[in-house]
Amino acid sequence: MSLRLLVSSTTGFLILFLINTDASLQSLSTLRTGKFFPFFGVGLVRFENGPCGGNSTLEGTCYTRRQCALADGVGTARCANGIGVCCIIQRTCGEVSSLNNTYFVSPGYPNAYTNTSTCTFTIRKCGPDICQVRIDFLTFNLAQPNENGTCVTDAFYVTGGASNVPILCGENSGQHIYVDFNMANDIVLTISTSASTIASRAWNIKISQIGCNCPTRAPSGCLQYYTDLTGTVNSFNYGSAGSQTGTRQLVNENYGVCVAMQAGYCGITWMQSGGAYSFTVTNNTYTSVGDGTIGTGASSVLGSNCTTDFVVIPAPIYINGTLVNTDRFCGNGFPPVTSYSKPFVLTVVTNQNEVNDTGNRGFSLTYNQVPCTGANLIG
């Protein structure tokens, strides 16, 4: 937040001018009123429309009271030394937003949404130097895919961007994706719902706009991007198949999960994170449960035997130092491996039919970055 004095009074009389030249404000004014008003009030004070906390669950952006009202926002605490108000922006089906940190919620959120509809939400760049959006699924409860892993009842999809985003459904709360803008085109999120029987259906999706030179921008080709030293990556709709027939895995995926290499770290170790079932990617999971091999090397499938659904980790090495000699992993178990190949990427592939993959949950893998040693530095 920058607060600075712009003008001094010659009369000794201080007149406040709130001047705001932020690009998002301009689009806001165009959006809501059709008029263009680059300045606010009469003023000495200028402040940035930066993040300001909001409330415990939603992040706000600092605007003047008037801007917040024009944007149909909800003002919470004061910001910019009391001049601005921390404004939470929520939108729903059929709306457009070019404001950073807009929340796209299901109609009636947080109540369940039980209507059949095709709901679209349009994301417009908040400025010419915006290249990407990060989309956080704070709440994402849609119907499960059918037994073959296809999103037939409910589906979330992204159009208009430059990134290839798989069609999603099921439970994805806590997941995120990055989508690149395709030049000046809008990015459109569509959620189609086709049955009224999904008791818990609801969504609350945060959209943050990322500048082209922003250090947090995800590299091209990374649908997901992690920046911590350690973390857990789950496949979309990861979870227990429970009483449901078929699989939790979704069809037709092909995406990269990238991890930003931290200074002083040269490798990355991947391992199953959530117990025996946490890598169940091909074949009948219940067979591996029945014979006791679930989550072990005996149920791990590698290389050319992985032709339908698999993850790829470049140049992996077993923990004992032996080369794996292939980069594809599938089956119902995953051996811990380390890769020194850069950048750090896990590629996820599923084919168009999960018909033979009964009881698969997908994967939950933990990564740890590995510090450089002298040997790594020389090699």
Ligand SMILES: *[C@@H]1O[C@H](CO)[C@@H](O)[C@H](O)[C@H]1NC(C)=O
């Ligand atoms: C945060 O603000 C939003 C928007 O006004 C509101 O719906 C939500 O209930 C608030 N959450 C809390 C925890 O106050």
Ligand SMILES: *[C@@H]1O[C@H](CO)[C@@H](O)[C@H](O)[C@H]1NC(C)=O
């Ligand atoms: C659901 O659809 C009905 C009938 O079209 C409509 O009256 C109602 O407002 C809709 N509810 C929501 C939450 O959109």
Ligand SMILES: *[C@@H]1O[C@H](CO)[C@@H](O)[C@H](O)[C@H]1NC(C)=O
């Ligand atoms: C799943 O795929 C199989 C084989 O293609 C097909 O016979 C079955 O009808 C499909 N199930 C559903 C619910 O579409």
Ligand SMILES: *[C@@H]1O[C@H](CO)[C@@H](O)[C@H](O)[C@H]1NC(C)=O
């Ligand atoms: C949008 O808000 C996020 C904080 O949630 C911030 O990191 C980012 O820089 C903002 N984007 C722009 C274009 O101001």
Ligand SMILES: *[C@@H]1O[C@H](CO)[C@@H](O)[C@H](O)[C@H]1NC(C)=O
């Ligand atoms: C593929 O599976 C067959 C049969 O289980 C096995 O003999 C072969 O070694 C496997 N190939 C690889 C690359 O793991």
Ligand SMILES: *[C@@H]1O[C@H](CO)[C@@H](O)[C@H](O)[C@H]1NC(C)=O
């Ligand atoms: C290293 O571990 C792998 C996977 O468990 C095993 O297949 C391989 O035989 C081990 N190599 C040595 C030299 O122990």
Ligand SMILES: *[C@@H]1O[C@H](CO)[C@@H](O)[C@H](O)[C@H]1NC(C)=O
């Ligand atoms: C399925 O399991 C069998 C062993 O039971 C194995 O040979 C085969 O490679 C596995 N296929 C896949 C795609 O996991």
Ligand SMILES: *[C@@H]1O[C@H](CO)[C@@H](O)[C@H](O)[C@H]1NC(C)=O
């Ligand atoms: C399922 O597995 C059977 C037996 O291995 C194979 O013949 C069939 O093509 C597979 N179905 C699909 C949709 O992959």
